[in-house]
Amino acid sequence: xxxxxxxxxxxxxxxxxxxxxxxxxxxxxxxxxxxxxxxxxxxxxxxxxxxxxxxxxxxxxxxxxxxxxxxxxxxxxxxxxxxxxxxxxxxxxxxxxxxxxxxxxxxxxxxxxxxxxxxxxxxxxxxxxxxxxxxxxxxxxxxxxxxxxxxxxxxxxxxxxxxxxxxxxxxxxxxxxxxxxxxxxxxxxxxxxxxxxxxxxxxxxxxxxxxxxxxxxxxxxxxxxxxxxxxxxxxxxxxxxxxxxxxxxxxxxxxxxxxxxxxxxxxx
Numbered sequence: 001x002x003x004x005x006x007x008x009x010x011x012x013x014x015x016x017x018x019x020x021x022x023x024x025x026x027x028x029x030x031x032x033x034x035x036x037x038x039x040x041x042x043x044x045x046x047x048x049x050x051x052x053x054x055x056x057x058x059x060x061x062x063x064x065x066x067x068x069x070x071x072x073x074x075x076x077x078x079x080x081x082x083x084x085x086x087x088x089x090x091x092x093x094x095x096x097x098x099x100x101x102x103x104x105x106x107x108x109x110x111x112x113x114x115x116x117x118x119x120x121x122x123x124x125x126x127x128x129x130x131x132x133x134x135x136x137x138x139x140x141x142x143x144x145x146x147x148x149x150x151x152x153x154x155x156x157x158x159x160x161x162x163x164x165x166x167x168x169x170x171x172x173x174x175x176x177x178x179x180x181x182x183x184x185x186x187x188x189x190x191x192x193x194x195x196x197x198x199x200x201x202x203x204x205x206x207x208x209x210x211x212x213x214x215x216x217x218x219x220x221x222x223x224x225x226x227x228x229x230x231x232x233x234x235x236x237x238x239x240x241x242x243x244x245x246x247x248x249x250x251x252x253x254x255x256x257x258x259x260x261x262x263x264x265x266x267x268x
Contacts, residue, residue, distance in 0.1 A: 028088035035092070043074045046117055050094025070094055072110045077103070079123030100124040101131055101141065 028034055038044040050073030056062055057069045073094030078085050081099065089097050098107050100123075108116060133139035138146050154160060161167075184192040193200050229237065 029084045031088060031091045034085075034088040034095075038074070038092075038095075041119060043117060043119060047073045047092055047095050049073070051092070054093055072096070072116065074117045074119050075107055076119050076121075077124045078121045079125075079127045080121075085121075100127050 028037065035044060035047075038047055050071045053071040054068055055070070057066055061067075070093055073092070073096075076085065076089055076095065076097045077100050078097065079100045081101075086097050089095050096107055098104060100120075108118065110116060129137075131139060131141045133142075133145060133147050135147055135149055138144060186193040186196055190200075
């Protein structure tokens with residue numbers, strides 16, 4: 001519990017003790033008397049801070065019955081059932097009151113943050129062993145409950161870490177930065193594929209030369225087929241074409257031309 005840990009409590013720099021006299025606390029019935037008690041223990045500044053922090057919630061929550069928000073102030077823990085101390089402190093914003101038999105973790109550590117300012121009454125302190133027991137004796141109120149032992153004898157973790165005993169065996173701070181080697185894709189990076197296959201460069205060069213030779217051979221073959229004819233050879237080809245055309249015209253006059261045209265699928 002944060003209220004029993006001295007380093008967490010000492011941060012608040014209290015002007016007085018965090019426990020109040022039982023007789024004076026039980027006699028509380030008015031808010032003015034509650035304020036007087038808070039001033040005596042040096043907790044009124046925390047209550048004022050909680051009161052001044054009241055504001056309107058941002059967002060949609062203010063339309064959903066959660067309009068106002070404020071900081072948490074001191075928590076008053078009392079031990080007498082039906083005490084008027086509840087009515088005395090209920091009008092102070094941020095100040096909560098809890099019974100020692102019904103302590104709630106949400107009140108002791110709101111928002112999961114340890115170290116809330118808790119003010120105990122004398123009757124609440126006397127009931128702690130009865131409600132929660134000790135490290136050796138079980139609780140009288142909670143069946144089979146034994147107070148768990150703390151994992152650390154000294155809760156001041158910073159003091160432990162910075163002590164000479166711990167620092168003498170702790171390794172020095174390693175400032176060397178080891179950067180991760182960037183992986184390269186062998187399908188896109190030539191240097192990466194050469195590490196995997198040293199013959200890749202030779203094979204690639206041979207493929208390039210073979211492709212150039214193939215393109216050159218194809219060009220020579222096409223150029224040989226596209227050689228221009230001499231004027232005499234061109235005249236012979238033209239004369240042969242005209243002779244073939246005249247033959248076709250003369251052959252179209254024979255008697256069976258109509259049947260031949262039908263067989264070809266050509267009609268005049």
